[in-house]
Amino acid sequence: MEEILGERVCLREIxxxxxxxxxxxxxxxxxxxxKKWDxxxxxxxxxxxxxxxxxxxxxxxxEEPVPSRVAITTTGGELIGIVSYYWEHKLSFWLEVGIVIYKPEFWNSGYGTEALKLWIDHLFTSLPLVRIGLATWSGNHRMIRSAEKLGMKMEARIRKARLHQDTYYDALRMGVLREEWPIVDRTGEEGVHGCK
Structure with a gap:
């Protein structure tokens, strides 16, 4: 996989x-x-x-054309997390994505949203996907906001499916279809590759 450089983050192989x-x-x-959020x-x-x-x-x-887990670094080269995917149903060209920013100092400032956008762009560009999904829980407000900012739609809410610290939360499934995702053509752009 070639490195993908955004404004604040870079995606590269581990x-x-x-x-x-x-x-x-x-x-x-x-x-x-x-782990309190993931x-x-x-x-x-x-x-x-x-x-x-x-x-x-x-x-x-x-032997997949795209690695299933890649590193997220800042554009300065600091390792801060990973993005990942797994096949929900390969015959239907449906996979699920995940993201974890391990360092709290990089939360609430757009790093995760940008990394997830770059990852989804890359997956739709590299694989013959019909849809990309994301599973989370109703207590993870940052993940929900990031997914919504990127145009993912709430597709399922399984009520009171997650028990955490004596409180029930909903299990959520969000997703985006290929035709709903504005794929960015990054070919020929200066500065697209070359993570530190």
Whole structure:
């Protein structure tokens, strides 16, 4: 995958140098702040660094035209999170995307929305997709706002499906169809590639 440079973020393949910082951001604390928003109703299953590194290597080996997980960095080169996808139903050309910005200092300032937009652009441009979906929960207001800003529509609300800290939340499914997504032609643009 070629690197994709936006105004504030860059998407690039996960490299060997990213393994330790990613593991530290994901598992380095007893109660990481990011997990309070990313499906907190599921416990974080901790794995040791060797297992984590093996998982990343296996994902890189998969024979897909687009890697299923890529790094999000600032344009200055600081690793801050990942975007990902998985096939919901490959025969229907439907996949689901995900994003995690692990560093709270990059929340609420457009980094995640820009990264998700670049990722969806790239997926629609690179794969013969009909739709892209996103699953979240009603307690994650930032994720909902980002998806709405990008034109994703609320497609399903499963009421009281997520129990977190003795409170029920709704499970949400959002999505966008290819014909609804304004794909940006990035060919020939200066500065599109070349993440630090």
């Amino acid at each position: 490299e060997e140098k990213d393994h330790v910082p990613l593991w530290n951001m994901i598992y380095g604390e007893d109660s990481p702040e990011w 499906a907190p109703y599921y416990s974080l299953e901790r794995i040791d660094f060797a297992q984590f590194e093996q998982q990343i290597r296996e994902q890189v080996k998969r």
